[in-house]
Amino acid sequence: MSQTVFCRKYQQELEALPFPPLPGKKGRDLQASVSKRAWEEWQALQTRLINEKHLNMLDPAAREYLTDQMERFLDNRETDQAEGYVPPEQ
Numbered sequence: 498m499s500q501t502v503f504c505r506k507y508q509q510e511l512e513a514l515p516f517p518p519l520p521g522k523k524g525r526d527l528q529a530s531v532s533k534r535a536w537e538e539w540q541a542l543q544t545r546l547i548n549e550k551h552l553n554m555l556d557p558a559a560r561e562y563l564t565d566q567m568e569r570f571l572d573n574r575e576t577d578q579a580e581g582y583v584p585p586e587q
Contacts, residue, residue, distance in 0.1 A: 504532035506571050511535075531571055539570050542578075549579035 502513035511532035517524030518536055527536070543563060546552065552559040569576045 502529065502532055504535050505530045506535040506573060507532060535571060539567055542570060542576065543567065545579035546577060550577075 499515075500513040501510045503509070504511045511534055514528045514531065514533050514536055517528040518531075519527060531539075543566070546563065546566060547554070552563070554560060566576050
C-alpha cells in the first residue's frame, strides 16, 4: 500500500511522493504537502516552460522564475503557459 498525503493542489488525499523532490527542507515540505499526481503535472509544465522560454537553468533568475511558477501552480493560482502548446487529445 502506498503512502498518501493531503495534496495542497487538489485538496484531497492522494498518493504521496516516494521521496523529496528537492534537497533540504523545501523538498521535505513538498513531499509532505504535494501528491505524486500534482508533482508529475508540475514537471510537465516546468519542461514546457523551460523549452518554450529557452531558460538556462544555470541562471539564478531562471531558477527563481521556475520556483515562483511552481508555487503558483501548486497553490492553484494562474501560471505562465508555453505559447503555442496544444495538449494532446485524450
